[in-house]
Amino acid sequence: xxxxxxxxxxxxxxxxxxxxxxxxxxxxxxxxxxxxxxxxxxxxxxxxxxxxxxxxxxxxxxxxxxxxxxxxxxxxxxxxxxxxxxxxxxxxxxxxxxxxxxxxxxxxxxxxxxxxxxxxxxxxxxxxxxxxxxxxxxxxxxxxxxxxxxxxxxxxxxxxxxxxxxxxxxxxxxxxxxxxxxxxxxxxxxxxxxxxxxxxxxxxxxxxxxxxxxxxxxxxxxxxxxxxxxxxxxxxxxxxxxxxxxxxxxxxxxxxxxxxxxxxxxxxxxxxxxxxxxxxxxxxxxxxxxxxxxxxxxxxxxxxxxxxxxxxxxxxxxxxxx
Numbered sequence: 001x002x003x004x005x006x007x008x009x010x011x012x013x014x015x016x017x018x019x020x021x022x023x024x025x026x027x028x029x030x031x032x033x034x035x036x037x038x039x040x041x042x043x044x045x046x047x048x049x050x051x052x053x054x055x056x057x058x059x060x061x062x063x064x065x066x067x068x069x070x071x072x073x074x075x076x077x078x079x080x081x082x083x084x085x086x087x088x089x090x091x092x093x094x095x096x097x098x099x100x101x102x103x104x105x106x107x108x109x110x111x112x113x114x115x116x117x118x119x120x121x122x123x124x125x126x127x128x129x130x131x132x133x134x135x136x137x138x139x140x141x142x143x144x145x146x147x148x149x150x151x152x153x154x155x156x157x158x159x160x161x162x163x164x165x166x167x168x169x170x171x172x173x174x175x176x177x178x179x180x181x182x183x184x185x186x187x188x189x190x191x192x193x194x195x196x197x198x199x200x201x202x203x204x205x206x207x208x209x210x211x212x213x214x215x216x217x218x219x220x221x222x223x224x225x226x227x228x229x230x231x232x233x234x235x236x237x238x239x240x241x242x243x244x245x246x247x248x249x250x251x252x253x254x255x256x257x258x259x260x261x262x263x264x265x266x267x268x269x270x271x272x273x274x275x276x277x278x279x280x281x282x283x284x285x286x287x288x289x290x291x292x293x294x295x296x297x298x299x300x301x302x303x304x305x306x307x308x309x310x311x312x313x314x315x316x317x318x319x320x321x322x
Contacts (some may be wrong), residue, residue, distance in 0.1 A: 001019065001290070001293055003277050004284040005018075010201050012290070023232075024232065024235060027164070027233075028092060029098060029265070030101060030164055030167035030169060031174070033102055033168050034105060034167070034168040035174055035175040037058070037105065037109060037168075037171075038174075039179070041057075044057065058103065058110065061102055062100070062103035062106065063094060066099035066103075070096075073088065076088070076243065077089050079279060090145065091154075092158040093158075095115050095157055095269075096159065097160070100165075101164070102168075104161070104184045119177055119180070122176065129166045130226050133163040133216030134224045134225070135216070135218070136151055137151045137152075137162055137223075138218040166229055167236075170233060178190065181193075188248070191240075191244045194240060195237070197237055198235070200234070205229070205231035214226055214227060260312050262310035265310070267308070268307060275300065
């Protein structure tokens with residue numbers, strides 16, 4: 001919708017809804033990065049891994065994602081050459097943010113040796129991070145390249161650490177809480193409570209919009225505000241609850257589009273960016289009516305499912321070969 005809807009159709013409620021929904025994948029990705037860090041580090045600790053081994057794992061994982069981020073930007077530069085700009089290679093996009101959040105938050109988690117200390121530390125860090133973001137977002141005084149990773153350096157479309165790392169901090173907190181809750185109350189009861197917390201977070205974020213007390217520093221509701229963080233966190237938790245119910249159903253052992261897309265998320269992300277913003281469909285760029293752009297989902301979503309399923313089969317085949 002962002003790439004193909006024409007300017008005159010970009011002010012209605014349906015377009016706004018499409019942009020709200022389209023804005024959820026990035027925080028979901030970053031939230032799940034935190035969850036996966038908690039699961040991986042906890043499993044390694046249970047096997048007796050040292051802090052050094054945990055740190056090496058985090059650095060390797062984060063560095064690999066950062067490498068892929070720059071490969072992706074370089075590929076985009078070459079495809080669009082000579083219309084492309086050299087500076088675009090250094091744009092801080094979703095993969096860059098995932099990589100940096102993996103490195104910073106993963107290494108921070110390594111410092112704490114138990115689930116409970118991680119829950120306490122990461123939970124406090126999440127709250128503090130969310131509420132200091134409006135002050136940090138206008139911070140200056142660092143080299144431009146570094147500042148672009150810290151707060152976007154006046155590029156609000158960048159996925160900088162502030163404000164986006166808050167979702168990874170929330171995710172790693174969630175991951176450790178999940179591991180503790182599985183032993184204490186079980187997964188079904190835990191995810192029921194997740195749904196309740198999701199509704200509460202959304203309601204709290206919406207209620208904060210009714211007062212100007214939380215409008216401080218560099219205030220931008222959809223970028224730096226604690227309000228919108230809680231609203232999106234509420235939606236993420238409710239989506240997680242729905243995903244859990246889907247995965248826990250009786251027929252879950254069969255092929256699942258949810259699992260297929262999740263396991264091939266990097267490939268799907270890369271491919272769909274190439275399609276909707278690439279040269280092949282460049283003629284669609286901001287030229288379609290809203291309904292016509294929506295109709296493109298009829299072939300785009302199945303194409304991504306086929307691509308994800310093919311990736312799944314490839315992984316299974318490689319594992320079978322040993």
